[in-house]
Amino acid sequence: MQPDGIAEVENTVRAVLRDVLGISAERVAAFTEATPLFGALPELDSMAVAGVLTELEDRLAILIEDDEVDGEMLESFGSLTRFAAAKALK
Template identity: 35%
Template sequence: MYLEEVKKIVIDVLALGAAGESLNEHSALLGSLPELDSMAVVQLIGALEDHFGFSVDDDEISAANFATLGSLAAFVRFKLTA
């Protein structure tokens, strides 16, 4: 449901360009995309907060949430329905 919106944000924040279009829900993010370093995680969280209008607490930031595009979209869905 939120996968395409999250994908667009990931592509924009990480400046992946056309290469990012091949991302799907199973695409590994953290540890697989060199662009996704610790500073990019912070920028990505900020972009998700701004776009979707929620806040992410420090204890919600985990490798599991950033493992794949699908897990990140599931985290967004959780935040919006919690």
């Protein structure tokens, strides 16, 4: 069972990746927790990372500090979703 709000955060992460990266809804819907992101998605380059993080901040009403951004957080769809949920569901 997922904690309250995690499904909403996951849907928001999917929507941000779709909107910012221009990925189809079908492709994003197929992402699993293990789906690799940074380094695996050509659309997610270093410039796009800034857009994704800014959009997550706006849509989830969170603040992401520069020192929190690392390769591990962007490694997979699951790691990005867990990070966003930890910030949003405090």
